[in-house]
Amino acid sequence: MKNPKVQVRRKPRQSRAKLTQEALQESFVQLLHKCHAHKITIREITDVAGVGLGTFYEYFSKKEDLVALTIHQHVKSNAEMLKNYAQSRMELSTKLSFEDYLQQIIHFQIQQIQAQQFLWAQTFLLERQISSVESYQKSYAMMVQMWHSILEPYVNDEGQLKRISLNVQRVCYGFVSQTLLVEPEFGEWQVLEVDIFQSLGKLNFE
Known part of the structure; x- marks a missing residue:
């Protein structure tokens, strides 16, 4: 429905x-x-x-409107934090390879999610119960745009950049959200991070 x-x-x-x-x-x-x-x-x-x-x-x-806005603001705050972290990586070193740069960003993202694991588990659950299709699409598009901004210094072709940004979001979001939906108290974060890196490594970034 x-x-x-x-x-x-x-x-x-x-x-x-x-x-x-x-x-x-x-x-x-x-x-x-x-x-x-x-x-x-x-x-x-x-x-x-x-x-x-x-x-x-x-x-x-109604209460659902407050819940939906809370979810959106939580995702937005996380996106801004990741963009700021990515900018700090670029300022510290201009010699990072694309793979190392992406790995550092994802590692930071995993750390932030782990630090607020309960809230993220609830966010993914409520996202499915409360958010409208339009709200979900808006948040998802915001995260894809976040990856677009983060990866832009390394990818010159706009079409390729859009595809890579979407695929990175698909992999990261899919792994983390499905994991916490099934196991809210999940504890093997290092293993999950390795699985994400391996899956991204199979994507064609050329």
């Missing part, structure tokens, strides 16, 4: 409004560590955030 398109009633334009919306997202994540998402009530979210129910409905029409 197709999920309805997520609607955010009010986009925060002032810093105070933005902080309120962020507080609601942080409250949901905090509660998520204590119980399943479907058991968390809007009242509990607003109580933890220190705002009233009316404030919640200024921004969201």
